[in-house]
Amino acid sequence: MSHIYIVSPSSAVRDKPAFRRGVARLKALGHAVELDPAARTHHQRFAGDDETRLAALARAAASGADVVLISRGGYGLTRLLERLPYKAIARSIAQGCRWVGLSDFTALQLALLAKTGATTWAGPAVGEDFGAEVEADGSPDMIMEACFDDLLEGHGEGAGWRLPAADLQAQPALADWMTPEATLWGGNLSVLCSLVGTPYLPAVQGGILFVEDVGEHPYRVERMFTQLLHAGVLGQQKAIVLGAFSGYKLVPGYDRGFGMPAVVSWLRSQLKVPVLTGLPFGHVPTKVLLPVGQTVRLVVQGRDAMLLWAHGHDHDQED
Template sequence: MKTNRHIYIYSPASAVRDKAAFRRGVARLRALGHDVEIDEAALAVHQRFAGDDATRLAAIGRAAASGADVALISRGGYGLTRILDALPYKALAKACERGTAFVGVSDFTALQNALLAKTGAVTWAGPAVGEDFGAEPGADDIMQACFDDLLQGQGEGTGWRMPAKDVGDAAALPRPVRGATLWGGNLCVLTSLLGTPYFPAIDKGVLFLEDVNEHPYRIERMLEQLRLAGVLARQKAIVLGQFTGMRKIAGYDRGFGFSSVVERLRSQIKVPVLTGLPFGHVPTKVLLPVGAKVEVAADERDVFMVWGHGPLHAGHGHEPHGHPHAH
């Protein structure tokens, strides 16, 4: 099976500030034998962005026209929300149909969900060049294995173990969720799309969420906005990834943290809330097909999510192909 792939690297959001990490990421991908093509504006800078809006729109268009196996963002940050009403949705959807996998994280949530809302096209929540492939200690093994599975067309699902304190909630998923659309991403970015044409109208889906550098009360406030808008109650499951870099406010947040947020969320909705998904602003991240149909099942602390062709049976020690448990 062909293992070397054409990877197109572009910058649709914030400017690349850590050029050393960018260069390391490109070098590591090339060392794996891939044909890495770098967009002409990948290192452009305009204010905080990787070029002005027109420059980044053109870069997205070139990524869609590249014919690459994977279109990989250099980094996230902020910038895609500004240009959602000008994205080349038809070109992006056609590129997805032709086999280009658009992969990204963080601010990329805006493009992914807007594209899903407008066209139904499937993209991938996954790594970025700088923070993941360019990480100074090296690329995370699990992230690399998941990315390799995508490149080889072998990825069928993932599995993980919920934190021990959440073991009791596995009973809230008494039977597998089947045929549900997987969607979501960064909580802050997704919430900012609420009420716009770029927020997917997904009923009976599996909504996954993550965030970074937010106070616990801000996380709860965004979750409450989604709850009060009726979004959460319409899902079959809520899956929480990694919420890192949380900052508590001295004198205010004593006794109130992320666990308090999760506990309240579970008390407010009847939808199962699963935790511990290895995805977010962390080195160990799996790749997730945003917009694809998935099955989810839990066996005590073990959670399995499958989007491949095989049936999922909880409780039979099944481990999706190519993806070791990520804790």
């Protein structure tokens, strides 16, 4: 049994039934679930004003929990970056707490990595994932739950997926390929781009950058990649790995074939480093958990891609 502390650092919980289902599911799995006192607070569109959410993060860091898990993403963490309790969060991680989330949580993850070198986990949220009714019996996605269990039990040592055939057709050298050890980093593309030019974007060179997004038309995705390209971020990596880009609609008769495959093709034409797709991560039910800031290897054998990491190799953290 693990002690899970649930915090709302960004937008207010809107789907309350899903949130309740998520909490109930975690309890049914045998975990001790503790809700932060402000987890269901609502101020404007946020889960409390800035001071309330900062205090909630400080309580999470001091909770002694095995896992700090976000209720949902949304927006709000970039407002807090100057005042986040970085040292307290990094200290809790050094003591064994895993901080898990996605979407707007990317801002905290990357800022924490830039400021302290601490490793967090890109993974599920309470409402969106544990509260989702995906399987035939109304339970959440089994792969997501299995990956979360591996994290809690200390068994997770990597994540694998099947590459689309188009990846190898466009990049034949990938069929038998491996990177040297590299820092895995990234998250939500929109949030990552919002950190360019700030002290909260990690200066990772020779890393493996993974990104995903939701509700962004491919032309906006391409525009964000262009920003990262011009800022020199993409060309400094060993590989770019694309997760799910979901929740957008093409315009019939107007886009005329300009979709995500066209964006990926253009991106590959601009870079000398490999661009892999199909990573099961993002605003989709099936998602793996990924250690943001940890040293990994990216291995491709045929169409099988694997991100591999070992325990005990997190970056050093400040006291």
